[in-house]
Amino acid sequence: MNIALVEYGAGNLPSVERALARLGLESRRASTPEALGSCDALILPGVGHFGALMRSLGERSLVKPLRDAVASGVPLLGICLGLQAMFAASDEAVGDAGLGLFPQKVSALPPTDRLPHMGWNQLRRVRPSRLLDGVPSDAYFYFAHSYAALDAGEAGVALCDHSASFVAVLERENVFATQFHPEKSGPAGAQVLSNFVRRAGEKQ
Amino acid sequence: MSLAHRIIPCLDTDGERVVKGVQFVNLRDAGDPAALAARYNIEGADELVVLDIAASRDHRPTFLETIRRVAAELAIPLTAGGGVNNVDDGRAILRAGADKLTVNTAAIRHPELLTALAAEFGSQAVVLAIDAKRVGDHWEAFVRGGSVPTGIDAVAWAHRGVEYGAGEILITSMDRDGTRSGFDCALTAAISRSVNVPVIASGGADAPETFLEVFREGLADAALAASIFHDRIQGLGELKQYLGEHAISVRQTG
Helix, strand or coil: CCEEEECCCCCCHHHHHHHHHHCCCCEEEECCHHHHHCCCEEEECCCCCHHHHHHHHHHCCCHHHHHHHHHCCCCEEEECHHHHCCEEEEHHHCCCCCCCCEEEEEEECCCCCCCCEEEEEECEECCCCCCCCCCCCCCEEEEEECEEECCCHHHEEEEEEECEEEEEEEEECCEEEECCCHHHCHHHHHHHHHHHHHHHHHCC | CCCCCEEEEEEEECCCCEEEEECCEEEEEEECHHHHHHHHHHHCCCCEEEEECCCCHHHHHHHHHHHHHHHCCCCCCEEEECCCCCHHHHHHHHHCCCCEEEECHHHHHCCHHHHHHHHHHCHHHEEEEEEEEEECCEEEEEECCCCEEEEEEHHHHHHHHHHHCCCEEEEEECCCCCCCCCCCHHHHHHHHHHCCCCEEEECCCCCHHHHHHHHHCCCCCEEEECHHHHCCCCCHHHHHHHHHHCCCCCCCCC
8 A cells, every 4th residue: 555644844754654664564755746646545744833834735735635635535644733734724823724624723722731731641532433443442642732623523533631622533534633643652553553554445 | 531640761871872870970881772762662661761961062973873773662752852052953853753852051041942942843842951959948950961050040940941932841850860769859849830831850760659759749740760760670560550559640551
């Protein structure tokens, strides 16, 4: 299978590549519209700033190809900021449009608990999840963020609680995303990546 | 369901090899960083810190290679630091495979560096490391590997560092470092109360009781230790089991 990691000059590509390699999976980096158009599965990793990510995608003319790939049924996995980029907008960069795969916006977590939300936390599953298939219900995942999607309608399949209840796992048809870093989440995270790749394979 | 308290093994290196010392002096070799990283990744560490305590310019490429070798062994987050003087130093460390970087001496000299690093990489990637020593009725921040006093109050500095952009504080008690006499809970609690970012306690780790204390009384979000893990005096699994039995939320593994 041809797995492409969207490369936009930021993010944590090497750690995602290594996590896939540990599962025996090869991946390549895609930084052009052509490269995005010719793969079986896409992963959008991300760390940093919502506005910087969207501007980088824009400068590389990757926004429309990404949307087109999703519309044509290519499975997409967003990680951390990659999840946030799927929304219409974010408090972190008012005025910058997101990919708009979901109409809601990303909000700043309220400072009721320590921020950033940094470290290992558990999930609250609210709907059946393909990504969490086979993952123990008490598993911990690694988070590092101060912004989050508080609502994604039916697509929010698992939530997490820190300062507020927010979307930790997002699934809708061929679109998947996690607010946590599966590539940094030990065996539980490896299972999530493996589930994504397996689901992507079924689409062929 | 709540955020787990993190247990973080720390690899102090001379850039290439893990070294050990008591209260920042008398360094001796303690092993290969990548081999230790592989062991801690399996044994249930929640994160790993690797520091270049020599931090000399000449050895920079060597340390970056060490970060690469360590990161290759990990499916958990990695924090790296030592000698970060500017945004380019930070970028090199993150590109080598670290998720977060620590800043110490340079941030005290130029606090705006914290702002610049946070703007470039996000505050979640910027850890302000403070080496503090009891002086009279307060704690003073020291720099250059704990050798130079600054006259700056460590607790006030932590608070200001967060305002400048730090997303986490790593507080090391120089009085306790390497002594195995317990964390400085008073220092850690004072720091923890002065900021709203996560606080990692360091210096003085010993038996599981010392970790319980620093989480309960020191209000730490994470606890860091080196030699008790390197020398297998304390196993990560049994430490976490002990903490879990004492109602501290931890990520149990294996």
